[in-house]
Amino acid sequence: MNITDNIAYVGVNDHDIDLFEGQYDVRKNGMSYNSYVVFGSEKVVVTDSVDARFVDEWLGSLEAALAGRTPDYLVVHHMEPDHSAGIATFMERYPQATVVASAMAFKMMAAYFGTDFAGRRVIVKEGSTLELGDRSLTFVGAPNVHWPEVMFSYVPEDKVLFSADGFGKFGALDVEDPEGWACEARRYYFGIVGKFGKNVQAVLKKAAGLDIEHICPLHGPVLSENLGYYLGLYNAWSSYEPEGEGVTIAYSSVYGHTRDAALALAEALEKRGQTVAVFDLARDDMAEAVESAFQYDRLVLASITYAGGIFPHMSTFIHTLAEHAYQRRTVALVESGTWAPMAAKVMRGELEGMKDIAVAENVVTVRGALDDASRAQIEALADELSK
Structure with a gap:
């Protein structure tokens, strides 16, 4: 050639x-x-x-x-x-x-x-x-x-x-x-x-x-x-500029309740006309999830509370974002935990070391399975992310 x-x-x-x-x-x-x-x-x-x-x-x-x-x-x-x-x-x-x-x-x-x-x-x-x-x-x-x-x-x-x-x-x-x-x-x-x-x-x-x-x-x-x-x-x-408008949702779930919340949020965002990409961090290619997080201007981190912290795949994902200088994005948090939800607090702490990250005001907390309270939080977060 x-x-x-x-x-x-x-x-x-x-x-x-x-x-x-x-x-x-x-x-x-x-x-x-x-x-x-x-x-x-x-x-x-x-x-x-x-x-x-x-x-x-x-x-x-x-x-x-x-x-x-x-x-x-x-x-x-x-x-x-x-x-x-x-x-x-x-x-x-x-x-x-x-x-x-x-x-x-x-x-x-x-x-x-x-x-x-x-x-x-x-x-x-x-x-x-x-x-x-x-x-x-x-x-x-x-x-x-x-x-x-x-x-x-x-x-x-x-x-x-x-x-x-x-x-x-x-x-x-x-x-x-x-x-x-x-x-x-x-x-x-x-x-x-x-x-x-x-x-x-x-x-x-x-x-x-x-x-x-x-x-x-x-x-x-x-x-x-x-x-x-x-x-x-x-x-x-x-220059770490978003390539386009859209929301990446990356989740880690054990029994499916965090997954349900992530998918419900994706559906709510799509109804509001948003471009959405969803990744199961345990099963999907994490490199594609990282790519998507940089491609779009908004990111949702959804994790089960695990041993008082966050699920290992979510920890690896956030660490990878930080290692690659993730910045200049809006990040929202979704957590689950039956008796002591801690994932949002831990993820927020991980984000503090990143440059120019705006954390969404609304947080979704799932205690066990989705209920009316957590579904209302999902709708509120979808509204915030769609402004």
């Missing part, structure tokens, strides 16, 4: 993986590990490698794309093992090649491979340029997007930005995603990059000064049309 006349794709698709980074379910659509080749009139650059299980496949695709030419450089934008596992093998196969990366990336190479390739390396930083003849790569610092050593690079002659894990997406490239780019890109962003919004904002400002026609990430499709749409979403996500 050619990105431009001078840039080829040599990545691989992974349909064997079940959990990406040990936690994100990708069994449905798999994953891609992207690598590219930039052909200059004098020099050839290969960008990044792939996961260890696919190094041989990657090298075969690379050999075919080279068509007899020899690579001069391996540019490493990001050292995470799903992109760097082939570095040592590449350097052994192509002894004339030089590896190009940030200074911190070379420290990581020493940790992974027992060598930092002294004598065969070029250390680059913000503004460094790699000349290839009729083409060049200019490097853009992107620390903590999402590892500290990350660099982007830009080919001005082709108007191509290599964006490391930025603009990445779950899913193999040979699987058509009926939900489009944004859904799985959003889950990827908030699960993996979301904590580092300030860093993403910084690199977006740098990208705004570049004339870009193609964005080449390390996961997911090359973005070549309607770039304003993708950049706009990334700007909203990284």
